[in-house]
Amino acid sequence: MSSVNCYAPTFSANRADKNNFLNELQQALDAIPSNECYVIMGDFNARVGSRASKDDQRASVRGPHGLEEINDAGEELLAFLAINEAVHSMQHLVSKKEIYKHTWQHPKTKRWHCIDFAIMRLRQRDLTKCLDACVKNELGAELM
Numbered sequence: 001m002s003s004v005n006c007y008a009p010t011f012s013a014n015r016a017d018k019n020n021f022l023n024e025l026q027q028a029l030d031a032i033p034s035n036e037c038y039v040i041m042g043d044f045n046a047r048v049g050s051r052a053s054k055d056d057q058r059a060s061v062r063g064p065h066g067l068e069e070i071n072d073a074g075e076e077l078l079a080f081l082a083i084n085e086a087v088h089s090m091q092h093l094v095s096k097k098e099i100y101k102h103t104w105q106h107p108k109t110k111r112w113h114c115i116d117f118a119i120m121r122l123r124q125r126d127l128t129k130c131l132d133a134c135v136k137n138e139l140g141a142e143l144m
Contacts, residue, residue: 001036001037001038001039002032002036002037002038002039003038003039003040003041004025004028004029004038004039004040004041004042005040005041005042006021006025006040006041006042006043006044007042007043008021008042008043008044008045008046008073009021009045010045011045011071011073018073018076022076022080025040025080026080026084029084029086037120037121037124038120038121039118039119039120040086040117040118040119040120041116041117041118041119042116042117043103043104043115043116044073044077044115044116044117045073045115046071046073046074046076046077046115046117047069047070047071047073047074047113047114047115048070048074048077048078048117049069049070049074069113077117081119084121085121085122085123086119086120086121086122087119087120087121087122103115103116104116
């Protein structure tokens with residue numbers, strides 16, 4: 001299993017920095033053998049929203065358990081996931097209490113957002129529950 005940790009440029013970063021981040025992330029994924037599991041964990045500074053119905057264009061990469069909002073960085077992340085047949089695993093399979101869906105509070109508006117994600121191959125998403133069990137066993141904490 002491969003692990004990739006990342007921190008995406010913020011909203012105010014220039015386009016070149018944002019493109020460079022996605023290119024470097026793509027290079028990291030390309031280096032992982034196609035039969036190997038991976039988990040990408042990081043602060044993507046993106047809001048991906050929630051799947052409204054099974055007819056959602058991004059139903060395969062966006063689950064029903066997220067938050068309603070989406071921003072430009074979220075659109076880019078969803079496109080990246082679709083190209084790589086990957087999924088934001090925790091949102092896709094797991095219904096969490098509302099208080100556990102937020103990962104960052106905006107300092108000025110005091111609104112909470114989910115901008116941190118665990119991502120894995122779409123075909124390996126069933127490993128999410130196994131990953132949660134491992135973290136709970138080792139750290140005494142739960143991802144879900």
